[in-house]
Amino acid sequence: MTELAITDLHKSFGTNAVLTGVDLTVPTGSLTAILGPSGSGKTTLLRLIAGFERIDRGTITLGGTVVDAPGSAWVASERRRIGYVPQEGSLFPHLTVRKNIGFGLPRGARDGGRVDELLELIGMAGLGGRYPHQLSGGQQQRVALVRALATRPDLVLLDEPFSALDPSLRAGVRADVRRLLRAAGATALLVTHDQDEALSLADRVAVIRYGRVCQCDTPQGLYDDPTDTEVAGFVGEANLVPGVLVNGSVRTAFGELPCHCRAAARNGASDAVVLIRPEQVKLCPAGQAGLCGRVLEREYHGHDSVIRVQSEEETGASVILARISGQVPYAVGCPVAVTVEGPVVAWCVEPDGSQVRRAP
């Protein structure tokens, strides 16, 4: 079932066209993330769904009802049955935590069990009498979330809810938010520019760019099979090297690699761009089979290390990124042999050399 459906949505502010033909569907019960660089129109999209702004063209359908279609339908924000969690939480500063949470409830229910239950849910049972400025950033964000959930909305909209938090708090609050959304069985749409957050939190991720949704997929699908090189670079680190497509595999400086996905070659050979994720790169002591390189830099992250290898042969990419778990036996300057494992993604290069698209 579909909770939210957006078709051909356009929105401009003055001469500035922010969204130009967005199509998006959000299945009931899912958590969908909208991922895009800043200025890509993510927040605008959320505000249009919430009903804080009107669209110029297209339709927005919530739970089967058209809520915004220029000229034919408009449903005011307060009748859309949505919950909205803004970036800074925006708790009402003159109300206590209890009253904030109860704000959307009918008069009789504002002091009732629903509020207690929600306070319990976020582990703040004793803090209902506090004012927003007496809470930490993480607590404020949790309260903002349950305030939105209190009325059991059909759809919850979250606008970069973690960006105002300390990085150290973020992971904890993020996990809590997912738990709360799951517990409430809510459908949620989350806006973020943090690819880590999108991939780790969401069931589905819609990448928005140049005013459109350019890919909407599961996190895994997005990472393993991005629609173009730009998306590939946006959702994780990427080595992009040239290759030639031959019969379902691709020939690169690292040898012939199996081509993941639908990258079947057309008739004859075709030039291609190949995506190699850093964790597909393996390093061996120099002298073994593989491309010759030299360790340029190493970044230790605890759970793994990222190594930059200066290639000493012609690969098309002079620096190769490798992610290695566990001990790294190679010092900076150490010669190594580089190999690549597993299927890779490749895109054909158009004859004019500039355009890149996914292999057919």
Add this chain to the structure above:
Amino acid sequence: MSATVLREHESAPPLPPNPGAPPAPARRRATPRLLLAAGVLAALVLLLPLAFLILQAAQDGWSALHPLLFRSLTATLLWNTVSLTAVVTVLCAVIGTLAAWCVERTDLPGRRIWAVLVVIPVGIPDFVTSFGWKSIFPSLGGFWGAALVMSLAVYPLVYLPVAASLRSADPAQEEVARSLGLGRVRTFWRVTLAQVKVAALGGCVLVALVMLAEYGAFEILGFRTFTTEIYTEFLTGFNGPAACALSLVLVVLSIFVLTGEGLSRGRGRQARTGGLAARVPRPHRLGRSKLAVLAGFFALVGLALGVPVGAIVYWMLHGGTSTLPSVSILSAAWHTVFYAAAAGLVATLAALPIAILSVRHPGRMSSVLERSTYLVLAVPGLVVALALTYVSERYAAGFLYQSTAMLILAYAIMFFPLALVAVRASVAQAPPGLEEVGRSLGRSRLEVLWRLTMPLVAPGLAAAFCLVFLEVVTELTATLVLIPTGAQTLATQFWAFQSNISYGQAAPYAGLMILIAAIPSYVLGRWFDRLPSRAQASA
């Protein structure tokens, strides 16, 4: 002294970014026409006195103005006014800044008590302070007498903003300076003074504006300035053109002061990362100079507070008789409170459209509107009163002249900038993002207005009302010109008695005036402490 609070707020730590406010310019909404019309109307009424002055000067023509402006009297007045203003401003800057530093940053004994005592003189009208001095030392007067009394009456205008900026300034800057090898004295000069410079300059501008506008104190001390001369020309000489010409010079001086401040503010900002300074700085040890500093504070409070309050109490106890018809003090108090409340209401309501425009619909139009209203600061109350009188005489056949409505209008014009500062701050307390959240929670526009916007905005509106109320209660000059026949306020009745040297009769009026003014001052203090920036700092 109105302006105190105005500046104190300005130098207070910046408010945190509006939660949930849309990242403005891209999604600016269309400005509602009605709001714009109301804003333009308010601005036009405010600029009426200034426009009238210019119009009048243009009508009289240069040939008429020339002999009025270029006479030895103008030169004398110019010298008197400018030199006294300069001396008092410098004295206030020194006293105010040093006192603020000692109270906020040193281990002066009894800092909390001094912090209160040093500020109280701001609540006593200048003409009451000079009355206190003159009634005890009848020979006091002239340039240095005026300089002494006015400095003691208005130095809190510098003290308050400087103390506020010292409280919010980052003490780590001083520590960094010390670690870079600067001694205590050089640190004070190069770091501490730089931190408070903007606040101190703001205070000095207020002092200068007050000096240019003051009438009552100079009249009592027998010192001639532009204001006393304009008053004389107008009320005793009935010489309209001369009063207008002198007013023009006075307004030009005031505009000069205001723009000077704007220029000095232009460069440099106090940048501080990581929110508010949470740490309380370690106070400087006064050491051997402690006794001298303490003696200084005793002297300051004794002279600035003890003399006027002592004089009032003394004359109240000793009483005296008067040949003037006695007016019931209750009736005068009633008029005072009524005018003040009405003016507070009018000014607050008039400030609303411009405040909403500038906060919610920022743009060139609203910023021009907002700034134009601050021009009123450069028009002394006496000039506002004269201009309104002339407008009524020349263009409305005396309509409304010396009517209650016109007096209230004059007050509302004079104190509009104060109301605007408070109303603006209060409108900013309710960012549109909060209303959006409220509506997304399923509540109607009306309910959101009632449950969210009103509670957030109301305290600030009350503060604006109190500010204007407080100012009107202690206003003398414009009231003397415009008060309806037969009515008396506490200030005008006090003035009548003291002019007649009936000090015993005058004193109770001064005392009651100060008492009434103390209530809104208290409310205001509470409000400024509760602004979220302060609340968060103390949380």
